[in-house]
Amino acid sequence: MSTYWNVKFLTSAATVGQFVADSGREAAFAGRSNAGKSAAINALTGRASIARVSRTPGRTQLINFFELAPERRLVDLPGYGFAKVPDAVRERWLMLMRHYFERRASLVGLILIVDSRRGLGELDRAMLEWALAHGRRAHVLLSKADKLNRRESIEVLRATRAACAGTAVSAQLFSAHARRGLDEARAVLADWFTTE
Ligand SMILES: Nc1nc2c(ncn2[C@@H]2O[C@H](COP(=O)(O)OP(=O)(O)O)[C@@H](O)[C@H]2O)c(=O)[nH]1
Ligand SMILES: [Mg+2]
Numbered sequence: 001m002s003t004y005w006n007v008k009f010l011t012s013a014a015t016v017g018q019f020v021a022d023s024g025r026e027a028a029f030a031g032r033s034n035a036g037k038s039a040a041i042n043a044l045t046g047r048a049s050i051a052r053v054s055r056t057p058g059r060t061q062l063i064n065f066f067e068l069a070p071e072r073r074l075v076d077l078p079g080y081g082f083a084k085v086p087d088a089v090r091e092r093w094l095m096l097m098r099h100y101f102e103r104r105a106s107l108v109g110l111i112l113i114v115d116s117r118r119g120l121g122e123l124d125r126a127m128l129e130w131a132l133a134h135g136r137r138a139h140v141l142l143s144k145a146d147k148l149n150r151r152e153s154i155e156v157l158r159a160t161r162a163a164c165a166g167t168a169v170s171a172q173l174f175s176a177h178a179r180r181g182l183d184e185a186r187a188v189l190a191d192w193f194t195t196e
Contacts, residue, residue, distance in 0.1 A: 005068035007045040012062040016099050019063070024071025026106045027189055030127050031113030033079035036143035039176035040113050041066075041076060044185055061093055063100065072193050073106070081123050101130050109137035109192045111185070116142035116156050116173065120163055128169055139188045140164070140171035146178040 013019050031037045042049060045068070064076040077100070078093060085093075101107070110131035114124050120140070131138045142156055153173050160171040170188070174181035 005045060007047050007074070008067045010065040010067050010073070012064050014062055016096070020065045020073070022104060022106050024073065024106055025108045025193055026073035026075050026104075027109050027111055027192055028075040028077050028100070028107055029111045029113065030077040031079060032081035032115070032121065032123065035079070035113040035115045036176060037076065037079060037113045040141055040143060040174065041074065043176040043179060043182060044189075045074065061089065061096065063096065081121070097130075101134050107136055109139065111189070112138060112140045113143050114140055114160070116145050116148055116153070119156055120160055125163070128164070128167075132167055132169070137192060138169045139185070140169060141174040141181065141185060142171060143174050143176070145173040145180055146175040
């Protein structure tokens, strides 16, 4: 499959019942709020604003489904890590994520967006473990790499790969603004969408 994608918004789901049919393959994008997930989705799909930026970060609990090619989807999961979110919202997020990771047969892999200045946090590690526990692949985009100098970039990539050593998790530097790492990330998705 080529990495030419004709991206189309499919639906926003607030409940499991609103998910699109569980056929074909999909890759889910997750990360802390403000990690750069929307910017990454927009850069990778080549669509300036297909992933809308929420005005009330942390409160939008929607799972957005996009079609990249027939039976190949990108799924934008709600961001996490916002301190001011009410417990009920957090609880709902957990339920929705648990259902999604445990039951979604078409989910092949998780693209985790991690701000390269912060590195992997506790919730990020939990997301990776969740994905791996259910047999999915995972790839970390160390976002906003344009904010780091060369030495810092090398160090965060090394630390991330070390944290993931012994697992199937891969990692790369990424910058939506500098358009860095786009081909590498697209190749990961193309691989997930084609390999047996
Ligand atoms: N310097 C820099 N800033 C970025 C980059 N990607 C996103 N941002 C900024 O980070 C903030 C959050 O980005 P957004 O994509 O909305 O994050 P999301 O909450 O994870 O979807 C915004 O102010 C973006 O302009 C990047 O590659 N480089
Ligand atoms: Mg966003």
